[in-house]
Amino acid sequence: MKIIRCLLLFVVLISCQCSHMENSQITMCNPINLDYRFSVDNVSRRDGAHPCIILYKDEYYLFMSDAGGYYHSNDLLHWNFISTNLPVEENAPTVVNIEGELYFTASGTSAIYKTDNPINGQWEVAVDSLPYHVTEPMLFYDEGRLFLYSGSGNSVPLTGVELDPKTFFPKDSPLPLIVSDKEKNGWEVAGDYHTWKDLSLWIEGTWMTKYNNRYYLQYASSGIQFKGSNEGVYLSDNPLGPFTLAKHNPFAYKPEGFINGVGNGCVFQDRYGNYWYAGTIAVTAKCLFERRVSLYPVFFDKDSVMYAYTGMGDYPMLIPDKKISTPQELFPGWMLLSYNKVTRASSELRKYPACCAVDENIRSWWSAGTGDKGEYLSVDLGEECEVYAIQVNFADHDADVVGHNDSICYQYYLEQSDDGKKWEMLKDKFSNTVDAPHDYFQLEKPIRSRYFRIMNIHCFSGKFSISGFRVFGKAGKLPPEEVKSFRVIRDETDRRNVTIKWKKMVDAVGYNIRYGTSPDKLYHNYMVYGDTEVTIRSLHTGQMYYFTIDSFNEGGITYNSKIEQIL
Numbered sequence: 001m002k003i004i005r006c007l008l009l010f011v012v013l014i015s016c017q018c019s020h021m022e023n024s025q026i027t028m029c030n031p032i033n034l035d036y037r038f039s040v041d042n043v044s045r046r047d048g049a050h051p052c053i054i055l056y057k058d059e060y061y062l063f064m065s066d067a068g069g070y071y072h073s074n075d076l077l078h079w080n081f082i083s084t085n086l087p088v089e090e091n092a093p094t095v096v097n098i099e100g101e102l103y104f105t106a107s108g109t110s111a112i113y114k115t116d117n118p119i120n121g122q123w124e125v126a127v128d129s130l131p132y133h134v135t136e137p138m139l140f141y142d143e144g145r146l147f148l149y150s151g152s153g154n155s156v157p158l159t160g161v162e163l164d165p166k167t168f169f170p171k172d173s174p175l176p177l178i179v180s181d182k183e184k185n186g187w188e189v190a191g192d193y194h195t196w197k198d199l200s201l202w203i204e205g206t207w208m209t210k211y212n213n214r215y216y217l218q219y220a221s222s223g224i225q226f227k228g229s230n231e232g233v234y235l236s237d238n239p240l241g242p243f244t245l246a247k248h249n250p251f252a253y254k255p256e257g258f259i260n261g262v263g264n265g266c267v268f269q270d271r272y273g274n275y276w277y278a279g280t281i282a283v284t285a286k287c288l289f290e291r292r293v294s295l296y297p298v299f300f301d302k303d304s305v306m307y308a309y310t311g312m313g314d315y316p317m318l319i320p321d322k323k324i325s326t327p328q329e330l331f332p333g334w335m336l337l338s339y340n341k342v343t344r345a346s347s348e349l350r351k352y353p354a355c356c357a358v359d360e361n362i363r364s365w366w367s368a369g370t371g372d373k374g375e376y377l378s379v380d381l382g383e384e385c386e387v388y389a390i391q392v393n394f395a396d397h398d399a400d401v402v403g404h405n406d407s408i409c410y411q412y413y414l415e416q417s418d419d420g421k422k423w424e425m426l427k428d429k430f431s432n433t434v435d436a437p438h439d440y441f442q443l444e445k446p447i448r449s450r451y452f453r454i455m456n457i458h459c460f461s462g463k464f465s466i467s468g469f470r471v472f473g474k475a476g477k478l479p480p481e482e483v484k485s486f487r488v489i490r491d492e493t494d495r496r497n498v499t500i501k502w503k504k505m506v507d508a509v510g511y512n513i514r515y516g517t518s519p520d521k522l523y524h525n526y527m528v529y530g531d532t533e534v535t536i537r538s539l540h541t542g543q544m545y546y547f548t549i550d551s552f553n554e555g556g557i558t559y560n561s562k563i564e565q566i567l
Helices: 002-021 354-358
Strands: 049-056 059-065 070-073 080-082 094-098 101-105 112-115 124-127 138-142 145-150 158-163 175-178 203-211 214-221 230-236 266-269 275-282 291-300 306-308 342-345 376-394 410-417 424-428 438-459 465-475 486-490 498-502 510-516 524-529 533-536 545-553 556-558 564-566
Touching: 049 094, 049 266, 049 275, 049 291, 059 094, 094 138, 138 203, 145 203, 158 203, 175 203, 175 214, 203 266, 342 354, 354 376, 354 465, 376 410, 424 438, 438 465, 486 545, 486 564, 498 545, 510 533, 524 533
Parallel strands: none
Antiparallel strands: 049 059, 059 070, 070 080, 094 101, 101 112, 112 124, 138 145, 145 158, 158 175, 203 214, 214 230, 266 275, 275 291, 291 306, 342 376, 376 438, 376 465, 410 424, 410 438, 486 498, 498 533, 510 524, 510 545, 545 556, 545 564
16 A cells, blocks of 8 residues: 555655646636725725626626626636726626617615616616515516515515516516525525524525526525625526525535635626626625625536535636536645645734745735734645646735725735745736735746745735735655545434534545535535534425545545435
């Protein structure tokens, strides 16, 4: 066995050396790197939520709450801000393509706007006064018929109604379609980990997707400010139901990792026909409503089960240039190299030490003592590694800014070193004028190095601070061994809960628990760093589940062949 592992290690090292030759894959890394607007209320923080992405004339447009405008992209990677005459201070926008024109409305808006040229930002009023009030609406156009889904609250159902596609007036009274059921649906219980059972349940954010003549009505629950925020789904053969709860729920869920929370989002198709889910990240560090936007691939299996794949969902992900059929096609194999590694800083505030920049928690961060030129943070990977990409997530500590303005940007140097003493330039952002709070760099060619440093040149406001200094690639080591045994214990006093326990594997940095309602449908992902026990509280009381645990480190992932069933 030792000889075999040595041979495998040799193969890993040779593979790393060969990978110097080319790095042609185009990747992105969540959160989406937008110039999120600073709030216009009394707490200075960035915010962006309730994304609505649409492909129009082969280009992408992203609308969201608290943006002050909307965004345009040709590739889902680079986004440009568009100023507009739309009422962008309203929440939860929805945009629909009706016979070649885009139509817009939002929560609290009493009008419908339209355009056939969204890139110029100017829209005209299509309907100036509607006879109804909507909250978190979704407009859905289906072969000549138009539907409106809406609702948000703890005591009202989410509703649907058919509209006249020319006047946007309702053809009938709204129908109740989804009513909360947190006594059975663990994912609907509020809180980061669904423990706030006495808190009134809040459901909201409807979205409709049609696939193979079936209608998938999605909704958000658990609270947009919580890690456990998720997207559930109901099924029907008709756009107004009746709807039944899908067996796989929630269809989008990511309670752990660097970023967490995925509720209040949308499903759209890219130009190749691939489905994507754009969801809302719960940062909630400076304020309950401090949020970002993330992107995950969506798949329909052979039984038309719909799921958003969030496994390793805040690691680099390939942007496809063709139709894909599996999540594995999007993973480049680059692992996180910087987790809990040794850091050094020019200075640090007592409550914001340098180690917080590598703890994989967007809610904690390192802050230098000032925003002055020369403040720096460095990380020692512990060994020379093959590095493909770096993500820098700025924390904006003590920033005092309102809205958008041209002065908001970070200017800095990104450097690398073999010995931690002699530094070489890796990325020069000295003259940067672009606001990029989640800056992601895919290197043109991978490099072998051990030390990485970011050096402040200009901080637009507050102190130089980072919530995630994340380095991706491959270390010259084998992935950890397979998790050989684990226990899955369902709480019979509350069947929404299950506890999983396992033994720590040598060299494992973390674990990814995969589970689902069938051995071949382990579509849920629950990432764990360090720990060997976790309680998951998002199950349905009436369903059986299947579980497995993969282990991973800087060398790769070891997928588990053992699956445990619980009744």
